[in-house]
Amino acid sequence: MxxxxxxxxxxxxxxxxxxxxxxxxxxxxxxxxxxxxxxxxxxxxxxxxxxxxxxxxxxxxxxxxxxxxxxxxxxxxxxxxxxxxxxxxxxxxxETLEDYHHKDQVVDWGHYLDADYLEKAIQALPAGYRSVFVMIEVEGYAHKEVAEMLGISVGTSKSQLFYAKKKLRKSLEKYR
Known part of the structure; x- marks a missing residue:
């Protein structure tokens, strides 16, 4: 075989x-x-x-x-x-604190929104927000699982997701 x-x-x-x-x-x-x-x-x-x-x-x-x-x-x-x-x-x-803040800057993605722009918006999120967002919204993990894997509380996981979505909405607002 x-x-x-x-x-x-x-x-x-x-x-x-x-x-x-x-x-x-x-x-x-x-x-x-x-x-x-x-x-x-x-x-x-x-x-x-x-x-x-x-x-x-x-x-x-x-x-x-x-x-x-x-x-x-x-x-x-x-x-x-x-x-x-x-x-x-x-x-x-x-990373130095300066490098971390640099990653948090908004990126100009052109005139229309498609999957590539959405991917870039997700990648532009700060690492903590991005990790929680990807694990919950893309990979399908529950807050409890994410909290255990990251060594954070369920409340922190929920908060990180809330702020990740808020930051994404703000970044993608002009494409509605």
Whole structure:
């Protein structure tokens, strides 16, 4: 049987047996969607690549601990999101206050609104707002899950989302 035809369970078992073709198949099946999730959180192509690489190292290192209570994709996505958030926290700590305020500036996106402009507006949000917004509105997590992953309270998650939406509305107001 080819690795592409393997079920999720067969693929996991083959990966646990150190089958390199199965490991490549697992990466190929999930890397594109996971890169997208990492990029939406980090807003940086190179950082998203780093997150993806770091996350897949964790995935392969801890695959034996996957209890199969959820889908493999959901488990992988949790690792990618947590890795991205961890990297963002490290990046924010490394930024100077001046750099942080610079990211908060409004960007001129031209004369009409489309998906690219909306994506740019989301990417222009401060990191905390963007992380909560993407996790809840794009990835579909609940406030409780976001709060646990980010190490914040549910109230803070709700507040960050409120201010993210307010900032987006203000940025996109001229396109209504």
């Amino acid at each position: 080819t690795t592409a035809a393997m079920t999720e369970s067969e693929l996991i078992d083959a990966c646990l047996d150190n089958d390199r073709l199965a490991q490549k198949e697992l990466y190929d099946r999930y890397s594109r969607a996971m890169y997208t999730a990492a990029y939406r959180i980090t807003s940086d192509f190179e950082l998203a690549n780093d997150v993806l690489q770091e996350a897949f190292v964790k995935i392969f290192r801890h695959l034996a601990g996957f209890r199969r209570e959820s889908t493999l994709g959901a488990w992988i996505k949790t690792i990618v999101v947590r890795t991205a958030l961890s990297r963002m926290r490290r990046e924010i700590r490394m």
